[in-house]
Amino acid sequence: GDSVTQMEGPVTLSEEAFLTINCTYTATGYPSLFWYVQYPGEGLQLLLKATKADDKGSNKGFEATYRKETTSFHLEKGSVQVSDSAVYFCALAGSTSGTYKYIFGTGTRLKVLA
Amino acid sequence: GAGVSQSPSNKVTEKGKDVELRCDPISGHTALYWYRQRLGQGLEFLIYFQGNSAPDKSGLPSDRFSAERTGESVSTLTIQRTQQEDSAVYLCASSSGTLPNQPQHFGDGTRLSIL
Numbered sequence: 001g002d003s004v005t006q007m008e009g010p011v012t013l014s015e016e017a018f019l020t021i022n023c024t025y026t027a028t029g030y031p032s033l034f035w036y037v038q039y040p041g042e043g044l045q046l047l048l049k050a051t052k053a054d055d056k057g058s059n060k061g062f063e064a065t066y067r068k069e070t071t072s073f074h075l076e077k078g079s080v081q082v083s084d085s086a087v088y089f090c091a092l093a094g095s096t097s098g099t100y101k102y103i104f105g106t107g108t109r110l111k112v113l114a
Numbered sequence: 115g116a117g118v119s120q121s122p123s124n125k126v127t128e129k130g131k132d133v134e135l136r137c138d139p140i141s142g143h144t145a146l147y148w149y150r151q152r153l154g155q156g157l158e159f160l161i162y163f164q165g166n167s168a169p170d171k172s173g174l175p176s177d178r179f180s181a182e183r184t185g186e187s188v189s190t191l192t193i194q195r196t197q198q199e200d201s202a203v204y205l206c207a208s209s210s211g212t213l214p215n216q217p218q219h220f221g222d223g224t225r226l227s228i229l
Contacts, residue, residue, distance in 0.1 A: 034217060044157075044205065044220040089156065093216075101170060102147065102218060106156035 002027040002094045006105035013080055013112050021075040021108045023090035031094035033066050033073040038087045080112045118221035120206050126227045129198060135191045135224045139208030146189050148181060149205040201228045
């Protein structure tokens with residue numbers, strides 16, 4: 001079945017460091033890919049998405065490119081801030097027997113130090 | 115309201131009791147999802163509604179779990195004879211369609227603690 005694998009956290013970085021959170025997937029067909037973020041004490045929010053191969057999703061300085069050849073959707077940011085500290089979830093939306101289902105990774109906790 | 119609303123925000127109950135969790139999706143959203151998030155773990159899919167029907171119940175962990183949706187709006191997730199392993203945050207999400215590029219909008223969750 002479809003699945004999403006994320007790098008395990010926690011990831012601890014200093015402010016202004018470069019961030020990469022790896023995400024790979026297995027799926028039949030051509031799923032849409034998402035990154036969601038959960039800030040401390042808040043609910044999950046959509047961060048960015050990509051719906052087809054080679055699409056780049058971007059928001060708040062974060063980027064991720066849908067790479068079909070490597071089945072990856074790695075999240076990157078050039079210069080992280082303390083306010084980026086959160087848990088990041090990679091997800092795919094794929095179809096099983098005509099029903100679309102969202103599959104989430106286990107989440108990666110990011111801690112940014114001032 | 116503007117977002118997905120869940121109630122109660124916290125629920126503490128004794129083992130063996132039944133609990134009912136409520137989700138009010140964004141108005142007009144036809145798709146509704148329930149997830150479970152255990153401490154330190156990712157989201158575990160439970161059930162998906164399209165309108166009032168549930169084409170995918172594959173994630174419900176046992177027959178103690180059930181869910182319904184009425185009026186293409188409010189949904190309730192019921193857990194009977196709760197067990198300690200049911201302790202988790204239960205998240206509800208809605209989306210405007212079943213197309214794969216429609217993002218889900220999440221509520222803040224119900225934190226369930228079984229004593």
